Structures are given as C-alpha cells and as structure tokens.
Amino acid sequence: MAISLNKNSSVSLAKEAGAGGLTRIALGVGWDMVKPTGFFAKLSGGTADIDLDASCLVFDAAGNVVDTVWFQKLTSDDGSVRHSGDNLTGEGDGDDETISVDLTRLPASVETLVLTVTSFRGQTFDKVANAFGRVIDLSTNRELARYDISESGSYTGLILASLKRSGGEWVYKAIGERAAGVHVQQLVDQSRRLI
Template sequence: MAINLQKGQRVDLTKGNPGLSKIMVGLGWDPVQAKGGGGFLSSIFGGGGGQNVDCDASVLLLGEGDKLKSNKDVVYFGNLKSNDGSIQHTGDNLTGDGDGDDEQILIDLSRVPAHIQKLVFVVNIYDCVKRNQHFGMIQNAFIRIVNSANKQEMIQFNLTEDYSGKTSLVVGEIYRHGNDWKFAAVGTGTTAPGLSEIVRSYA
C-alpha cells in the first residue's frame, strides 16, 4: 500500500525494501478547466475551454554540496537518458490531458554513480513567458514512486498548494542516506522561467 506524503515529509525508500533497485517515478498534472462562457480564467485567457499547458518533467543529478557538475547531468525531453544509463525519461507529454502519469522516469538506483548524491525532480512550463502561463493553471499535480519489479506503488505526494504565479516546481528529491536512498516531498514553487534558469541555480 502506498504511503501518502505531505509537503516536507521524508521517507525511507530502500531501507525496509531489500533488493529494491528499479523504480518508476511518475509525474502528473491536469489543466484547470475554465468554466464555459465566463469565470475568472475565461475572462483572462479567453474562450471556455482553457489552454493547453505544456509541462515538462526533468531530473537534476546533483553531486557533493548539491551542485550540478555538468549539463549532461540533466535528464529531460531534450536529453532522455543519463550518461551512465541509470536514469531514462520516457518522453514528453504536450498537454497534461488524461488520467494517470503524464511523464515517467525510469531509475535503476543500483547504477546511479557513487558521486551523485541527490536526484531532484522538477516540473516547469514550456515557453511560459511567451504563453503567459503559470502553475495556477494546473491542478491535481503529483509525484509517485512505483517498484518496477512488482508494479506496486510505494509513495505518492499530491501537491495541493496554490502555485499561482509560479512557473516551475521542485516536486521531490531522492537522496542518499548512508547506503540507502530516501525520498523527500518538496513541493516548492519558483518563478524561474525555464529549465536553464533552474539548472543555473544548482551550478
């Protein structure tokens, strides 16, 4: 049975799960549906159907001091696999429509290089400045972790805050704790306009 986390909580991932190595990290979100013919969103964005908001999930592989050593340590839609092959992004979803995961990241914890101390999961809005979009236009955002061996969901963290005006989210972190891995539910919104600005903040 999955553990449902609140913002700020941390939980053991591998401790108590001997042999756990391959996991799937699923991230999902839905566009806020504007009320037909009126309403706050309709008055701003026009029309009754809302807008497609293209969110992108990324993973930053951080080394000592929570620093990013190389741009190659960013796995996203433009770089779908880490150099060592331990982390693989399954591809971009352009709309966020539909149930379930919108983007998935496959991780083999046993193959993550020893110098990588933390994996940071980020979601940002593609071309947010030009499109005048922010996370107040997104609802039902979540991150979940599934044991790839038996397909059982282990952890779920639903982001319930109002992120209006925020253009990127640091959703969660998987980090080393001695010989084990732990997960932290972060859920912090920022105004970084794109992935490159997020990456620079860890440089």
C-alpha cells in the first residue's frame, strides 16, 4: 500500500520499493477541473479546460539547474528523464502527465529533481480539483507514495515535490509550495530555496 504524504513530509523510496531495489520510477500528476455552476456554467457551456503542466527541474549538489524537462523539452540531455507529453485539459482518470526517471542513468552529479506544476493559461488553482502527485515503481507498477493537494487558491504555480539523493537512497518529499508563474523557468529560484 502506498504511503500517503502530507505537506513537508517525506519517505525513503528504497524502503518502500523493497528487496528488488528501485531503478525506474514515474512521477505522475493528475487533476480535474472544478465544474462551473449556475449562470457561469450556462455561459461557458459547463466546461472550462484547465491546462496544467508538470515539469522537472534537475539540480546538482551546488543548487545549479543542469537540465529542465517540460512540455517543450520532453527528454533530458542524457535521456534519463522523460515527459509523457502535454495534456491540455486534465480530462480522464489517473495521471494526466507523467515524468519517468531512470535512476540508473542519472549522472552522479545530479542530487535533486524538483517536480513543479504550472497553469499555462494563467488559470488559478481554485479552478482545480482532486489534484495529486505520486511516485510509481515502474518495475512493478506499484504506487509507492502519493501527495493529495488539498489547498486551492489564486496561485498559478506549485512546487509539488522533490526527489533527493540521501545516503545512497532516493527520498521523495511532498513540498506543496504555492508559486507565481505559468512556466517552469519562473519557479527555478523558489525551487532552489526549497531543496
């Protein structure tokens, strides 16, 4: 059973993965749109697609960004981090966007991955429902940890979580820090301060 995390809590993924070890993971992000009601629902036809974008900032031990994976760059330079592609609506069940990481191919200089979510069209997170971030062991397709985002508000970006090397293990931390920004580059400085 997956570990359910609260804001600022963390879990060792090696311990959750078990004896087989951890080699490949997916960082999944999902969301739904808040359904408009009343007069505004009639004006909009009842729908208002939310285009959230999951992105991954790759940091070295000195806090420098060495790579960024997002909808305009789907694969890291070394090929170890891959984005599933841009979901423009958030429709459907499960993960809306996924970032896969081959931990065995990450350069030794990489210390931290930061998962961010931004609202491309500038819609705020008070229009988002049922948002979550999770980690899946791709060897077993088992969910290891999940962070349900319960806070809504008038912000356009979220520093969702980090994945950090610690004593030879990978530790997943639910950050849940609100941010202002509609693309990942606008969240670099704030992300750096949080790792």
